[in-house]
Amino acid sequence: MKVIIIDPGHGGNDPGAVNKGSFEKNYNLILAKKIQSYLQNNYEVKVLLTRSSDTTVSLDARTDFANKEKADFYLSIHQNSGGGEGFESYVYINVGAETKKIQNAIHTRTTEVMNKYGARNRGQKQANFHVLRETKMPAVLLEVLFIDNEKNLALLNRGDFQNEVSAAIASGTATALSLKQKQPDPKELFVTLAGAFEQKKNADERVQFLAGKKISSYIDEVTISNKKYYRVQAGAFQKRENAEAHVVKIRALGIKDAYVMVKGEEGTKTPEPEPPKPEPPAGLTIQGKTVLTAEEMERFVKRVNPDAPSLALLYVQIGQVYGIRADAAYAQAIHETGYFRFQGSVKASQNNYAGIGATGKGESAVFNTPQEGVLAHIQHLYAYSSTEPLPPQYPLADPRFELVQRGSAKTWNQLNGKWAVPGTTYSTMILEIYKQMLNESKAPLQERINLIDEQIKEI
Numbered sequence: 001m002k003v004i005i006i007d008p009g010h011g012g013n014d015p016g017a018v019n020k021g022s023f024e025k026n027y028n029l030i031l032a033k034k035i036q037s038y039l040q041n042n043y044e045v046k047v048l049l050t051r052s053s054d055t056t057v058s059l060d061a062r063t064d065f066a067n068k069e070k071a072d073f074y075l076s077i078h079q080n081s082g083g084g085e086g087f088e089s090y091v092y093i094n095v096g097a098e099t100k101k102i103q104n105a106i107h108t109r110t111t112e113v114m115n116k117y118g119a120r121n122r123g124q125k126q127a128n129f130h131v132l133r134e135t136k137m138p139a140v141l142l143e144v145l146f147i148d149n150e151k152n153l154a155l156l157n158r159g160d161f162q163n164e165v166s167a168a169i170a171s172g173t174a175t176a177l178s179l180k181q182k183q184p185d186p187k188e189l190f191v192t193l194a195g196a197f198e199q200k201k202n203a204d205e206r207v208q209f210l211a212g213k214k215i216s217s218y219i220d221e222v223t224i225s226n227k228k229y230y231r232v233q234a235g236a237f238q239k240r241e242n243a244e245a246h247v248v249k250i251r252a253l254g255i256k257d258a259y260v261m262v263k264g265e266e267g268t269k270t271p272e273p274e275p276p277k278p279e280p281p282a283g284l285t286i287q288g289k290t291v292l293t294a295e296e297m298e299r300f301v302k303r304v305n306p307d308a309p310s311l312a313l314l315y316v317q318i319g320q321v322y323g324i325r326a327d328a329a330y331a332q333a334i335h336e337t338g339y340f341r342f343q344g345s346v347k348a349s350q351n352n353y354a355g356i357g358a359t360g361k362g363e364s365a366v367f368n369t370p371q372e373g374v375l376a377h378i379q380h381l382y383a384y385s386s387t388e389p390l391p392p393q394y395p396l397a398d399p400r401f402e403l404v405q406r407g408s409a410k411t412w413n414q415l416n417g418k419w420a421v422p423g424t425t426y427s428t429m430i431l432e433i434y435k436q437m438l439n440e441s442k443a444p445l446q447e448r449i450n451l452i453d454e455q456i457k458e459i
């Protein structure tokens with residue numbers, strides 16, 4: 001079996017190129033891992049990384065490792081900087097035709113993705129880089145994009161871009177090295193589910209919605225633990241990658257409960273490997289009392305991000321109208337926006353603090369003001385946690401309110417698999433932040449109590 005070394009540039013003490021809080025080393029590692037799994041999932045090949053975490057590895061150690069493994073190909077992943085824009089690839093000076101062929105295959109496939117996302121093709125180049133010179137096998141180094149170019153950096157932060165560019169690099173590599181494709185296991189079928197419902201009416205609506213987006217689907221009735229479910233099946237594939245690509249497309253329409261299910265050849269006769277709606281344990285309710293003050297909530301955020309916008313008071317005021325725990329909702333916003341640093345695909349100017357999708361487009365919603373954004377977030381939580389009509393105080397701001405199965409998540413745990421996919425850790429992450437917020441707010445109070453106690457003692 002062929003051996004490929006993927007070398008995520010820099011790491012540990014060496015961040016590589018830096019743009020404010022964004023480090024080259026992190027993007028190199030993300031892409032390298034994606035390329036590795038894409039290759040290993042689809043081809044008969046052994047793929048090793050020169051580092052698989054944020055550690056310091058010398059250039060010598062990297063090339064020694066590749067030489068010792070007698071690798072067939074060495075691929076180094078970097079991000080550029082210095083005021084340019086776009087993608088370029090490098091091989092060593094005076095390399096043979098074989099290495100040039102590999103460079104060309106990877107470069108060509110990658111450029112297709114760059115074109116799609118509007119990034120420039122800077123060409124196939126040669127350089128006297130250590131990792132290209134000291135490796136005994138064909139070696140290519142990619143400068144994927146410029147970390148100090150804001151448009152390029154925004155792309156690097158997008159999950160869809162990361163996936164597509166990694167797949168392109170991997171497939172270019174596979175073509176050039178003539179890697180053998182993995183044969184799909186004929187017993188396995190990868191089914192794309194676009195939601196599962198207890199009521200058929202909701203499943204029907206989902207099928208219609210998808211049809212409007214030119215995605216055909218049908219309802220598959222299953223009984224799991226004596227309970228009947230209507231699953232919306234939107235395609236079945238022999239290859240997992242195809243099913244996953246389809247899920248990405250469906251999620252982009254705002255259907256966040258789409259996922260891939262592996263189905264045996266026997267279909268529904270085999271035990272279901274993944275029941276669609278395991279009812280999670282109760283836990284903290286979404287509706288309830290807000291215990292923290294806006295000041296306490298903001299103090300918590302600003303310790304991490306001093307530039308965070310002032311939204312806590314809006315959360316408290318609007319949360320009260322809908323009976324939503326505003327401090328826990330605020331913790332959800334912290335999770336969704338990365339402490340309001342907005343380094344993901346949603347931009348700060350969208351005022352979208354909870355990753356709410358737009359109707360129709362495969363994008364996240366845009367709100368005109370911070371107040372409208374907070375309102376939409378709270379209303380979306382209200383849609384999940386209540387079956388009551390909207391209170392009259394505010395107009396409807398949540399574009400997806402009507403698409404929520406009303407009352408389907410009374411607790412934060414029950415949002416798993418509904419608000420975000422994969423759905424097993426979403427609530428844990430939110431509640432962990434919320435718990436930290438609660439604990440940190442206790443400390444100054446405790447100090448005051450101690451002070452008061454001391455005073456009492458002195459009397």
Ligand SMILES: [Zn+2]
Pocket residue numbers: 009010016017024078079
């Ligand atoms: Zn670099």
